[in-house]
Amino acid sequence: MLASVDGAIGPAEQARVPITDEGLLRGDGAFEGLRLYSGRPFGLGEHLERLRSTTAGLRLEYDESALSHEISRLLEAAGPVDGVLRIVLTRGGRRILFVEPLPHRPRIARVGTVRYAPNRITEGLKTISYAANDLARRLAHEQGFDDALLVTPHGRVLEGATSAFFWVRDGRLRTPPLEDRILESVTRAKLIAVAGADEEVCTLDTLHGAEEAFLASSVREVQPVAAIDDLQLPAAPGPVTLRAHEALRQAIEAEIG
Known part of the structure; x- marks a missing residue:
């Protein structure tokens, strides 16, 4: 599982954020999760628009241009996988991305x-x-x-x-x-x-x-x-x-x- 923290890509288990980040301490932040089909995200534009709406509501500022660039780089590094792209923005100013496997769920x-x-x-x-x-x-x-x-x-x-x-x-x-x-x-x-x-x-x-x-x-x-x-x-x-x-x-x- 690959992760990106403020543009630094590496194994997700090695990714780090400060323990003082209020995203961790208070759950103060925004996130999106979307499906990847052979590495291609479905509905990325709609998810990013909802992310803008959430961050505006939370009064949480972030660098949209940097986030867009980091998404492209992570998807390129992950390759043609079927999985989930998670996007997390924290009050501490962190842009966290990771690609994870699809969760197991019963068909019905x-x-x-x-x-x-x-x-x-x-x-x-x-x-x-x-x-x-x-x-x-x-x-x-x-x-x-x-x-x-x-x-x-x-x-x-x-x-x-x-x-x-x-x-x-x-x-x-x-x-x-x-x-x-x-x-x-x-x-x-x-x-x-x-x-x-x-x-x-x-x-x-x-x-x-x-x-x-x-x-x-x-x-x-x-x-x-x-x-x-x-x-x-x-x-x-x-x-x-x-x-x-x-x-x-x-x-x-x-x-x-």
Whole structure:
């Protein structure tokens, strides 16, 4: 696994940042993660635009030109790999990049709901303060599930711990609206555009009429969901899920060639 810290490329296990960096001490920073296909990043422009939005929201300055150059150099050094490019910007002023293998995930997921209240002050920002998201996944794992589905105390379904959530009712693909203070996922936006998903408020009661569901993210693409808590979905994957995944794959192939 290769890493770049402020332009210095080397083995990730040898990369170093000062222990006084408030990115480490306080989780104060921004990050992006995107998929590499034979070394080619998908959606890099959209991810960098969201990074700009996050850093603006955090009042975190960074050198965009240097970051762009360092991304190119790291991808060239990594070669034609299938993996994940991580971009991390810290309050201490560090630009951290690394290329890592794709994580192992089951082809079809069973998800458990975890109560969650979005943080208004960081609404829409992709920060490195991910302790709550990771804890949600651990809580779901403790109950025997593969991943977590975040649900407000009032029962509104939001998103996965690190993914967007889609479900199907009456043969139509749907996803919770951004107004519910979910992350503006790059993959979510792409699926809405290429698969025709509708934004619609979702509750736990709503899901009892669901025909299919899936999680979506840059790294996992589309992961069908077979069960939500004790609710067994009729199809995993179902026809709408398969069509959505194929539409996403076509968009990926059209961009990276």
